[in-house]
Amino acid sequence: MMTQNLLIELLVEELPPKSLKQLGDSFAQLLTASLEVQGLMNQNALVTAYATPRRLAVHIGNVAAQAADKAITQKLMPVKVGLDAQGQATPPLLKKLASLGADASVVPQLKRELDGKTETLFWDSIATGTALTDGLQKALQETITQLPIPKVMTYQLADGWQSVNFVRPVHALVALHGADIVPINILGLQAGRETQGHRFEAKVNPIVLKDANSYAQQLSTEGAVIASFAARREEVAHQLAVAAAQENLTPIDDDALLDEVTALVEHPNVLVGTFNAEFLKVPQECLILTMKANQKYFPLLDAQGKLANKFLLVSNIRPLDPAQVIAGNERVVRSRLADAKFFFDQDRKKTLASHVPELDKVVYHNKLGTQGLRMHYVRAIAKMIGEQLGGDALANQADEAAKLAKADLLTDMVGEFPGLQGIMGRYYAQYEGLSDEVAFAIEDHYKPRFSGDALPRNPVGVCVALADKLETLVNMFGIGEIPTGDKDPFALRRHALGIIRILTEKNLLLDLNALISQVIKIIEDKNIPTQWASSQQSTVVTQQEIIAKGSSELLLTFICERLAGNLREQGSTAQEVDAVLSLNPQQLSDIPKRLAAVRAFAALPEAASLAAANKRVSNILKKSGGHIPEEVHTKLLQEEAERTLHQTLTTLLPETETAFAAGDYTASLQILAKLKLPIDTFFDHVMVNVEDELLRNNRLALLRQLQQTMNRVADLSKLAVN
Structure with missing residues (x-):
């Protein structure tokens, strides 16, 4: 055709x-x-x-x-409905055929086939192509x-x-x-x-x-239009690179801005504009944001990543003399930058601490009260974490940073550009002469803000970032705000992943379960300052009732699910992740080492056999029921195979425990390779579930000891091939 x-x-x-x-x-x-x-x-x-x-x-x-025309088979109706006793078409069949553009002449061509248990009429026809x-x-x-x-x-x-x-x-x-x-x-x-x-x-x-x-x-x-979005985007990017190179500068890298500018022009023409260097006294993040967000300009950076007083604009026209186009854009950007400078100058007339009482007027959540009340909890949590990680000195710094962490929300600059929250707090803190530890913690407590984002730069920032995220998760789960499907209005998944990354990548020796329990206790203690007691007491009581109903277990499950997904994205297999997380390790900083040990174990020639044996042991113990003794009595070990297994376990146990205690999980698992032959021999020659109760329980105790020895680092039964 x-x-x-x-x-x-x-x-x-x-x-x-x-x-x-x-x-x-x-x-x-x-x-x-x-x-x-x-x-x-x-x-x-x-x-x-x-x-x-x-x-x-x-x-x-x-x-x-x-x-093209195509053959189709259409189901009509049961034979007993479509044909009478003489095999002639009934009125229902004729009506059905008429609706399909056919008549009684096709009745002899109809096929009779079983549709389930019913003999049914089918019609093969040719459908004319559209x-x-x-x-x-x-x-x-x-x-x-x-x-x-x-x-x-x-x-x-x-x-x-x-x-x-x-x-x-x-x-x-x-x-x-x-x-x-x-x-x-x-x-x-x-x-x-x-x-x-x-x-x-x-x-x-x-x-x-x-x-x-x-x-x-x-x-x-004829039309001076680049019709392809991709081709036009490539042309814009090329012109940006050429224009920036001529100035010995680099355009800021922003794919979203490049897409948006590509969508605004049909005939792109990149021009270079300039603004007064006096504006460079304003934090460059403010200038960059106002140029990008309001004017769709590409700010230019020098070799050190510092903002230059030049920018690139993408025009939709190509005049012979672009001077007027450039001048017009420079005039507009001058006003925008002047606004940013005004906000910056005005904000510095007040200290961050002076904004803290104003947080009592900012609603955080209608069931959780104000930002002021929220930061009261964050301060207590940050101080608690600081004490665990660095004693009183770190705790006091974390408390100070947490107190000021949200103060910049009340500044003019953040009011105009919400994306600068934290960043402006850091600048204002440094302007006031606060320590860099506190200043950077104010900026970094939002981190990581997205996948791949940097983590807090110093221990103070780590404490406040963890506190901020833990408070959000515990309180939101406490009032039943749990993400479902694609809905996550409070970015709780991002907060959970942030906690996971900080604990693992910063190698913090903090117990997750204990951490959540401590946060819940801080909230449940009702340690509410006087200014909030009357207006928010009922809210907190309701919240505590919900927390008491098990939201901590839900929250732990939620975080573990995020952790499992994150580990799989990083390259671990589902089996490896399941093996490690099934033991519910509370120190997340241990998990990467455990996964590495599991991968090394899986490469051993004995691994498959040991994993299968571990699974067999688990199944026997699950089905045993009743009480299993804690100790193995050597006098009840009758068979040579069970005595050998017990002796091997007794010999290897100190080695594996020493390696485990030292954090050498790989060595702890690889020692287990020596168990392969004794285990195989045991299952070949020993019956566990014998009628003699004492003998049976002793062998079950031996298997439980074997399981505990093998599963210190990970549940190796999860590695068994089904």
């Missing part, structure tokens, strides 16, 4: 830049999926998505003018309704009476199959071959497309 390339374009008003890439990709994927289902295109056909601020388009290779016009009409309608549009617009058509819905008003529809127009209509528009180029720089407007294949070339040469 004849095939030609197909082009579909919707010419629209300016699309939302942050969602343009997704809209373009979804438009192409949804449209091609529908055409493929209808048999109009091959799944291996080349598909090219196009997306600019003013258009969504897709070019599809080898699309058929009509889908014509491209019908198939494309259907595909485009489905695509428009399924596009990921967060909020649609309702607008009137040209007749002034009809209204339609789409992300932005659509002004033209192009549908070309080769050089031929496909006569479809959508959103009140009839398909044609005309589109529009750049608003100001197109050589001709409208652009009359010759055929589907000339689309990108004609838009480029």
Whole structure:
């Protein structure tokens, strides 16, 4: 069947830049999926998505003018319903056939087959393939309704009476199959071959497309538009790199900003702007954020990563003299940076400590009270952790940092740019002359903020970061705010992963179970300062009641689930992770060493046999029931195999315990290789569940001792092949 390339374009008003890439990709994927289902295109056909601020388009290779006919078998009805005693068609059968476009003449062709236990009539027929016009009409309608549009617009058509819905008003529809127009209509528009180029720089407007294949070339040469999002993004990145290199500087690396700028221009032109070096006295994070967020500029950094007083702007026009464009942008950025400088200067007129009482007026959660009350708990938790990690000196520093950690939320700068919380607290603390330990802890207590983010830089920051995250998790679980599915409005999964990373990567000797219990105790103690006692007593009582109902167990399970997922993402197998975590190790800093030991053990020639034996031992002990003695009585060891196993265990036990106590988990496990032969011999020659109760219990005690010896580092039965 004849095939030609197909082009579909919707010419629209300016699309939302942050969602343009997704809209373009979804438009192409949804449209091609529908055409493929209808048999109009091959799944291996080349598909090219196009997306600019003013258009969504897709070019599809080898699309058929009509889908191939195909044989289909249709189930009609039971024979006893469709045929009378003489084998003639009944009225229900004739009615069914008529609905399928057939009549009584096909009755002799009907097949009788069993459908379950019922003899049923089936009709084999040929379905005519879908014509491209019908198939494309259907595909485009489905695509428009399924596009990921967060909020649609309702607008009137040209007749002034009809209204339609789409992300932005659509002004033209192009549908070309080769050089031929496909006569479809959508959103009140009839398909044609005309589109529009750049608003100001197109050589001709409208652009009359010759055929589907000339689309990108004609838009480029006649319309001054780079239609491909990917190609336009690459061009912007190239121009940014060239312009920055000419200044011996580097543009800031920000993929999200690059995507957004690509979605704002059709004919990118990168220019260099300058601002007064006086503004560099303001923290560079403030200047960078205001240039990126408000103006979509690319700040420039020197070789040391310091902000220069130059920036790159991406214009959508290419005038012969760009001076006016540059001057206009410099004028705008000057005002933005002046605002940032004003906020910075104003904030420094007050100390961070002066903002702390104002936290009593900031609601944290309607069931948990204010930020002031919350930070009262965080201070106590941070101090407790500090005492465990570094004694009174660290505890006092952690308390001071926790007291000031949220104070910058009340500053003008953070009020304008919430993304600077913590960062501005650090700058203001340093300006006041506070120690770097406290200042950096104020910034770092939010870390890690995302996957791969840095951890707190110093022990004070570690204490406050752990305290902040633990308080959030315990209190949120305490009021029943537990993440479900994709919903996690308080980022509790991120908080749990942050705790895991800090405990493991900082190698902290803190017991997770004990830590959570201590946090719950701090909250349950009702040690509420006077200013909160009357207004928030009832909230805290309700919270304690929920905590008492077992949220600590839920929280531990929640953290362990995050831990297991994190370990698998880092390359450990599910079996290895299960083997280690099934012992519920409370010092998370131990887990990487345990996993490494398990991997080394699994490489031993004896590993498979020992794991299988361990699993067999576990099953025997589970089924034994009753009380198993603590000690093995040597006088009851009758068989040579059980005496040998007991002797080997007695010899190896001090070695494994010494290695385990020293934290050498690999050696502790590898010593177990010597148990293979005694264990195999034991199971070959010894019956455990004998009738003699004393003998049976003694052998069960021997197996339990074996299990305890083998499973100090990990549950090796989890490594057994099922």
